[in-house]
Amino acid sequence: MDRREIAALLAYIGRLDPRTIRTDQGEARDQLAQWHELLADVPMATQHGWDARVAARQHIRLSPYQVLPADIARPWESYRRDRLGRHTDPTPSADPDDQAAWTAELVGTRRAVATGAAQPVQYRQLAGRRIDPRLEARLKQVGSCIPPEARAALAPFRRARAAREAAIAQGQPDALSVRCEWCEAPIGEPCRRQRVAPDGFARGNAVRDKPHHCRQDLAAAQHAQEPSQPAMA
Template structure:
């Protein structure tokens, strides 16, 4: 606030609490200089929710003590902290290779949010399935058939053999063995089979198998057969 705004704020405070009024010209000048020195970086009002007069009214309504500059500066600092806590830095439009411009744009956005001249940038929430898929993403998925391109999937196959074997089996029309629980190694649905000496022998191993146990394959085939039979219309 500049000196004119401080003077207007002191006049507003005097109307609500006559104890703050200074009738002597020298005392009034000293009071104005003191408040301006302490509230120089606090705005009178911002476009997004801050108004120093609201802080004044709140203090006079709830406190029996005469208002001080700190009673306005404290709510202002709380306002700044709350806005910065809700702010997620958006990606700057500057060239990432230009470190000075990149940093300056980030700092400028934070200063604008803290000063109340810009709204905090919220992080984008994860959309639910009800919102649907972006049309451009859906077109890309229709083109390549998966969110992972075939070339990348082939390059990743040596590093995840269990998933590669599962995808190859499904592509050949075989039942998905990981859709059922393995009764041999007790691997849950969706997890690869594990190596162990025998069932229920208390020995646990953490090394995953590239291929599921034969019993798990048979169980998945039986479940797929039962599902297919259930989907067929009942004969009269």
């Protein structure tokens, strides 16, 4: 705030709390100089929720003590920390090889967020949002967001998923779309190999590459009934 804004703030505070009014010209000048020295970097108001008059009114309403510059600066620092805590730096548009321009854009964005000139930039939600039409068309074209080369390289490390994808690609029903009645694997989870010890308790819980036959039969039965459901309706 400049000196004129500080004077306007003191006049506003004086209307709410006459104890802060200085009738002597010298005392009023010293008060104005003191407040300007301590609040020069605090804005009077921003476009996104900060107003020094609101902070002063809140203090006068809740505290029996006179308003001090710290009672304005403290809420301002909390406002800055909250905004910077919710901000995630977006990728600068500057050339990454130009370190000075890249850093300057990052610093400028953070300063704009901290001073209330811009809203914090947060990560987009992973769910509940509409997919970009261009990305949706691309996914329909390639069939998956994972490139075929990466999928083939990962196949030895996730054999159950690779077997499932191969079965679906061949037109077979998705066995993992139903619950396994043998190992009680839930929908979407692969079957597990359970060995029964002589004492009757299960030993081992390793993941099977292929689902149990009863699960495949159940998925095939449900898959065969799907085309007939609209006709029955």
